[in-house]
Amino acid sequence: MDEIDEIREFNRFYTRELGLLARSSLGSGLGTGEVRVLYELQHGGPWVARDLAQRLALDEGYLSRVLKGFERRGWIERRPDAGDARRRGIALTPAGAAAMAPLEDATRAEIAARLERLDPDARAGLLAGAAAVRRAFGDPDLPEPPLRFTDLAPGDAGWIISRHGALYARDEGYDQTFEALVAGIVADFIRTRDPDRGRAWIARAGQDRLGCIFCVRETDEVAQLRLFLLEPAARGRGLGRRMLDLCLGFAREAGYRRMVLWTHESHRAACALYAAAGFSMTGETPAVAFGQAVVDQTWERDL
Amino acid sequence: MDEIDEIREFNRFYTRELGLLARSSLGSGLGTGEVRVLYELQHGGPWVARDLAQRLALDEGYLSRVLKGFERRGWIERRPDAGDARRRGIALTPAGAAAMAPLEDATRAEIAARLERLDPDARAGLLAGAAAVRRAFGDPDLPEPPLRFTDLAPGDAGWIISRHGALYARDEGYDQTFEALVAGIVADFIRTRDPDRGRAWIARAGQDRLGCIFCVRETDEVAQLRLFLLEPAARGRGLGRRMLDLCLGFAREAGYRRMVLWTHESHRAACALYAAAGFSMTGETPAVAFGQAVVDQTWERDL
DNA sequence: CAAGACACTTGATCCCGTCAAGTATTTTGC
């Protein structure tokens, strides 16, 4: 049972699942192909026949006949393309949308009934799993959930600790005590924080946590940037910079004059980001930490 | 865009995905229905026609003809059922398996090619997502990943903290400081643990973490059970009892004479488990913890 | 032990979906 077999199993399973859900279109007198075309027309704006055929992997001849049928029933309108007389823009008419309404209701009802039998946890798992599959395959239609930056909510502290532990173990070979160290830092932050002088942000997209950054008091004048982490999958999209700016902005408003941070030479991407954000390295010392030889660095900038 | 729409989007998306993958069976001269039947016959052992039709949602008449074709080609064998002369056991012959081999190879190759284009993270996400969907729908064919009980690995400490924080906030209304407390306990455990006298277990199924339990030293004679937690989805299946027994067994072997634990009155299921495992309550005091009024309890048992 | 349910099979039929050829328009190559 390898990766390929797992996908095959899933394909077989979901083929059956789709078969069950397809019953809802039975009453309409339309075939699956026709329903798929209508759905795309309803959700996708004006289409060119060829693109539609390609997207749905339908035979162009078949599609031509399907569209002709729709036109005869007044469900679609085709208007010549300005600039290319071969193509015609296909759009659903109000009558077409009306004709689709009962079908729409039936599929929605069918899915609703299917979901009804699931408990809330399973339902959440289903949606998360479905989104994960689409994301993995790179479905361009998958809506990007909005990015949010929140303060610590229940579970966040542990997540920060867990991801620091796991990623530093993977990338730097750190041992368990690093995770314990982070746990101590986070616990301390929660217990002693002064909302005016210290702040934590979690970057979220939908249900997922993408990263975190902390601003903590070192002295009245000096803020320290700590626990800056980005999930590997979320890197390279400017998110790190946004989080840095959030942190710098808060430090400025909180009245700090300077911001300092620690990092390691091996974090090239992070170091580049610090440099781009106006930090400069003020010291570098070789050290042994968490079972690994590292080069500690301190960086700072005025605010 | 509600739950139902998300599922519909996924259905549309995966219908397209399946359409692409179905090309691999094109060269064989077999239709999708025939391929599905062959697959089931190959993986599912002897079938009765009716069950097969039901599973694949195929018309019985159609299936009858398909099977007749297979029999004519010597791909299947049907032997009368002992005890019911109406039914016949359908099984793939070696010749049938051989006929399927190139098709098998083609689908595997098609999927392999599809996976090749994905980076490792996406691939892991895909498999996890697919499994999540099947689990949510309650697919009985989804293999249960084997249960394992491991010591702390990178990321586990943080997970323990995160889940304690999230679940106690949800169920008991505890505030952030509880998560910080747990972080302190776990950090302390990692830093000061003596492998002979303290132990932690994470219950895992595949990639998922289902729960945790700790045995820590209180005095040379007395062990303390701590940080016992089970994911809600994993409760009610005897897993808690197994973890308790692991913990008690370790404490016994480590030479402890007695085991104590703290809990709260509101944890009814856990308390019942403790009682069933031979613990008895030794004290009860009302208290205020983490923003909530609670009734602290201490339990203990001899080893 | 008859009536009904059950496991299939067979017949009739439809239309889904595919291949191939044809038309009009646009792009490309020399």
Added chain:
DNA sequence: GCAAAATACTTGACGGGATCAAGTGTCTTG
């Protein structure tokens, strides 16, 4: 600048996938 190739679409022809209904034995049930 014009023929050849490509593109967007249509139409024709056709096979067989899929469905409904009726039929045949066999088993279960009241």
